Amino acid sequence: NAGVMQNPRHLVRRRGQEARLRCSPMKGHSHVYWYRQLPEEGLKFMVYLQKENIIDESGMPKERFSAEFPKEGPSILRIQQVVRGDSAAYFCASSSQGYEQFFGPGTRLTVL
Amino acid sequence: AQSVTQPDIHITVSEGASLELRCNYSYGATPYLFWYVQSPGQGLQLLLKYFSGDTLVQGIKGFEAEFKRSQSSFNLRKPSVHWSDAAEYFCAALQNDMRFGAGTRLTVKP
Numbered sequence: 001n002a003g004v005m006q007n008p009r010h011l012v013r014r015r016g017q018e019a020r021l022r023c024s025p026m027k028g029h030s031h032v033y034w035y036r037q038l039p040e041e042g043l044k045f046m047v048y049l050q051k052e053n054i055i056d057e058s059g060m061p062k063e064r065f066s067a068e069f070p071k072e073g074p075s076i077l078r079i080q081q082v083v084r085g086d087s088a089a090y091f092c093a094s095s096s097q098g099y100e101q102f103f104g105p106g107t108r109l110t111v112l
Numbered sequence: 113a114q115s116v117t118q119p120d121i122h123i124t125v126s127e128g129a130s131l132e133l134r135c136n137y138s139y140g141a142t143p144y145l146f147w148y149v150q151s152p153g154q155g156l157q158l159l160l161k162y163f164s165g166d167t168l169v170q171g172i173k174g175f176e177a178e179f180k181r182s183q184s185s186f187n188l189r190k191p192s193v194h195w196s197d198a199a200e201y202f203c204a205a206l207q208n209d210m211r212f213g214a215g216t217r218l219t220v221k222p
Contacts, residue, residue: 004155033210042202042212043156056209091155093210099144099163101210103156 002027004094004104005074012110013082021077021107025094032075033101034067037089049075082111114139116205118213125193126221133188133216135203143205145186147177150200150215159201162186173197195220 005024013019025032030050035043048056049069060067064082069075079086089108093101117136125131137143144163148156160171167179177188186203198220203213 035210035212042214045209045211048209058209093156099206100146100158100161101206102158103148105155108153 004102006092006104006107010108014112015083016081019079019082019109021090023075023092026102029094029096031095032069033093034077035091084111087111116203116211116213118203118216120216122217124219127195128192131190131193133201135186136184137205143207146204147188148202193220
């Protein structure tokens with residue numbers, strides 16, 4: 001049973017471009033969570049999704065950030081018009097019942 | 113406000129010495145509690161969790177943690193540290209959402 005998969009592992013974008021981060025949850029998991037980790041800091045919750053539904057997006061910036069978890073395919077975290085402050089590691093986690101979360105290896109976004 | 117606090121930013125211990133990493137939580141009701149470990153450039157790996165029941169929980173890699181309701185604490189311990197334990201350790205609490213402490217970086221001296 002493969003773990004949570006994220007791609008790409010590293011992503012470099014110039015200011016103003018779009019970043020798309022993908023997360024494939026563990027098999028059988030229908031809950032997906034996105035977190036952001038800034039250097040020297042812990043993880044900050046961004047959004048919680050179930051298939052085709054956003055359950056809690058209280059941690060998402062109001063502008064430029066969006067997330068989806070379609071019926072088929074991976075969950076996508078999309079950042080439009082990236083700025084240098086978006087540079088961070090973005091982690092996805094999945095769970096089967098909303099309790100124990102299993103984390104992916106993360107996507108490290110660098111904005112030039 | 114709900115929060116998780118890890119008072120120690122950085123801890124250094126000698127290989128073979130005992131380890132205790134502190135974690136305090138501030139919640140109205142006891143949340144579910146977790147300890148994760150993160151190696152450089154890697155994701156988070158779950159060490160152990162507490163939902164209810166026995167307040168001393170055993171985890172992987174020889175780690176254990178003790179839940180103390182009176183102190184709102186969930187400290188992580190290991191009797192004898194190995195060089196491979198050097199990493200960042202995060203305490204987390206889950207109620208409506210998962211909240212993480214800022215982390216404690218563990219350095220192991222030879």
